[in-house]
Amino acid sequence: MQIYLPIAEVSVNAFLLLGMGGLVGVLSGMFGIGGGFLMTPLLFFIGIPPAVAVATEAAQIVASSFSGVLAHLRRKTVDIRMGTVLMIGGLVGAGIGIAIFNMLRQMGQVDLLVKLCYVVFLGIIGALMFMESLRAIRRSRSGKTAPRRRQRTWIHALPFKMKFRTSGLYISVIPPLAVGALVGILAAIMGVGGGFIMVPAMIYLLGMPTKVVVGTSLFQIIFVTAFATLLHATTNFTVDLGLAVLLLIGGVIGAQVGARIGVAMKAEQLRILLSLLVLAVCGKLALDLLLEPAEIYSLSAGKF
Amino acid sequence: MRLLLVLLCLMAALPARAERVVAGLSQTQVAINTSFSGSEILIFGAVRREAPLPEGALHVVVTVAGPSGPVTVRRKARRFGIWVNTEAVVIDAAPSFYAVASTAPLAQALSQDEDMRHKVSIPRAIRATGTAAQAADSENFIEALVRIRSRVGLYQVLPGEVALTEDTLFRTSIALPANLTEGDYRTRIFLTREGEVIDAFETAITVRKVGLERWTYMLAHERPLVYGLLSLAIAIAAGWGASAAFRLIRG
Numbered sequence: 001m002q003i004y005l006p007i008a009e010v011s012v013n014a015f016l017l018l019g020m021g022g023l024v025g026v027l028s029g030m031f032g033i034g035g036g037f038l039m040t041p042l043l044f045f046i047g048i049p050p051a052v053a054v055a056t057e058a059a060q061i062v063a064s065s066f067s068g069v070l071a072h073l074r075r076k077t078v079d080i081r082m083g084t085v086l087m088i089g090g091l092v093g094a095g096i097g098i099a100i101f102n103m104l105r106q107m108g109q110v111d112l113l114v115k116l117c118y119v120v121f122l123g124i125i126g127a128l129m130f131m132e133s134l135r136a137i138r139r140s141r142s143g144k145t146a147p148r149r150r151q152r153t154w155i156h157a158l159p160f161k162m163k164f165r166t167s168g169l170y171i172s173v174i175p176p177l178a179v180g181a182l183v184g185i186l187a188a189i190m191g192v193g194g195g196f197i198m199v200p201a202m203i204y205l206l207g208m209p210t211k212v213v214v215g216t217s218l219f220q221i222i223f224v225t226a227f228a229t230l231l232h233a234t235t236n237f238t239v240d241l242g243l244a245v246l247l248l249i250g251g252v253i254g255a256q257v258g259a260r261i262g263v264a265m266k267a268e269q270l271r272i273l274l275s276l277l278v279l280a281v282c283g284k285l286a287l288d289l290l291l292e293p294a295e296i297y298s299l300s301a302g303k304f
Numbered sequence: 305m306r307l308l309l310v311l312l313c314l315m316a317a318l319p320a321r322a323e324r325v326v327a328g329l330s331q332t333q334v335a336i337n338t339s340f341s342g343s344e345i346l347i348f349g350a351v352r353r354e355a356p357l358p359e360g361a362l363h364v365v366v367t368v369a370g371p372s373g374p375v376t377v378r379r380k381a382r383r384f385g386i387w388v389n390t391e392a393v394v395i396d397a398a399p400s401f402y403a404v405a406s407t408a409p410l411a412q413a414l415s416q417d418e419d420m421r422h423k424v425s426i427p428r429a430i431r432a433t434g435t436a437a438q439a440a441d442s443e444n445f446i447e448a449l450v451r452i453r454s455r456v457g458l459y460q461v462l463p464g465e466v467a468l469t470e471d472t473l474f475r476t477s478i479a480l481p482a483n484l485t486e487g488d489y490r491t492r493i494f495l496t497r498e499g500e501v502i503d504a505f506e507t508a509i510t511v512r513k514v515g516l517e518r519w520t521y522m523l524a525h526e527r528p529l530v531y532g533l534l535s536l537a538i539a540i541a542a543g544w545g546a547s548a549a550f551r552l553i554r555g
Binding site: 002003297 | 483533542
């Protein structure tokens with residue numbers, strides 16, 4: 001069934017969109033990720049204009065994170081105070097990100113920026129996660145428990161300290177603000193929630209307990225992507241409601257199925273699979289940049 | 305002014321040739337609704353004559369042109385090992401859609417002078433003044449524009465697609481693709497003999513979004529803040545709904 005999208009101004013198959021939403025939903029449910037980093041490139045691939053894909057994906061991430069954060073709020077695994085600090089950084093970052101996005105769009109380099117961001121961040125995160133989970137698997141095979149590391153680092157020497165009771169932390173607000181801002185910039189530029197970079201940063205940089213990390217990052221993501229959605233809608237008119245609704249329906253159903261599969265698998269196995277997935281997306285995008293494209297010309301409407 | 309002159313020339317030429325084109329379209333309105341997946345327009349008509357059939361080959365050329373706008377064409381080159389956009393050429397005005405159908409190859413149906421005058425072929429329909437200053441090989445950029453739009457069916461050259469019977473009745477069909485922009489699609493029919501235009505007919509096909517499509521589009525552009533908030537409300541409702549529904553199934 002073909003459906004005409006009012007803002008993207010293209011006609012696409014509705015079942016294809018539902019299926020894509022479902023597939024990414026299953027993965028996001030399995031791994032506890034937003035899935036934006038998979039969905040946005042997929043949308044480019046089926047011919048949705050990049051600006052529309054990035055903006056619409058932001059709206060979809062709001063929905064899936066909201067669904068997720070409700071479950072975490074019930075389990076009391078959200079550090080609202082930390083989430084708020086991250087969010088303040090995130091809102092500033094999203095504003096900066098949109099400004100960078102619009103500036104580079106005028107220079108015709110937005111595709112390059114988005115792809116380079118994907119390659120660099122997915123490459124680093126994927127490789128780190130892969131090595132970490134390999135080590136964890138080896139450790140569990142040899143029967144030793146993971147060493148608990150919470151040493152004092154330079155993070156603890158910074159001023160403006162604040163107490164985060166839920167996380168059991170007493171640290172400076174500067175690192176969470178910086179992490180939030182970085183994620184906000186990425187959210188605006190890449191059309192992702194940024195969980196894939198925030199979660200590791202929260203665990204390894206801020207030293208937050210793993211059980212509150214996912215809920216807190218979802219809390220921050222809701223506000224930052226909602227803000228990014230509004231900015232895209234008011235400055236670029238690129239949020240497509242029809243597209244968002246179709247992706248949503250597939251996504252929320254897929255996420256519930258994925259969550260069930262995720263429960264049945266071991267954490268290390270999940271992490272290694274996720275890292276392989278991240279590296280695969282990274283590799284595909286890197287190849288696009290390195291190999292000579294079939295068409296070296298590209299069009300964009302308007303004078304820039 | 306130039307158009308007026310052309311029209312005057314045409315009118316002056318009419319009584320001498322005494323051949324006129326009478327035409328109709330299967331539809332002059334295209335409504336883009338949710339299930340829009342392209343449309344086929346049938347263009348048909350007849351040649352009216354008051355004198356016996358003159359000498360020379362008679363041809364019919366049909367063009368359909370979407371609204372024009374500026375287009376930026378960019379070219380990638382390898383820099384530091386990766387492919388990045390380097391050069392860009394801004395083309396003043398290129399139609400968003402252009403189809404030209406004729407009874408014979410265009411070069412045969414229309415002389416170069418007439419093509420220049422009426423801007424019939426695709427390169428003539430694109431207004432690319434001042435592009436030479438922007439890149440050493442600006443013609444490659446214009447070629448790329450035509451190539452890319454042709455690939456997705458936005459530019460169509462259809463030689464021999466107009467059927468002409470008994471030098472009187474003609475018909476053709478133009479496929480409008482699904483990725484259409486709104487606006488008035490200027491439709492022209494030229495009657496040529498020996499490559500010279502002897503009569504022309506012009507009308508427009510109106511392409512408009514209707515219903516939900518129109519409502520969404522208007523809201524997004526005229527009330528962007530309301531639209532943005534509505535998108536968020538729908539997103540949050542869907543997220544909450546999914547969570548609630550799943551709890552219901554579980555519990």
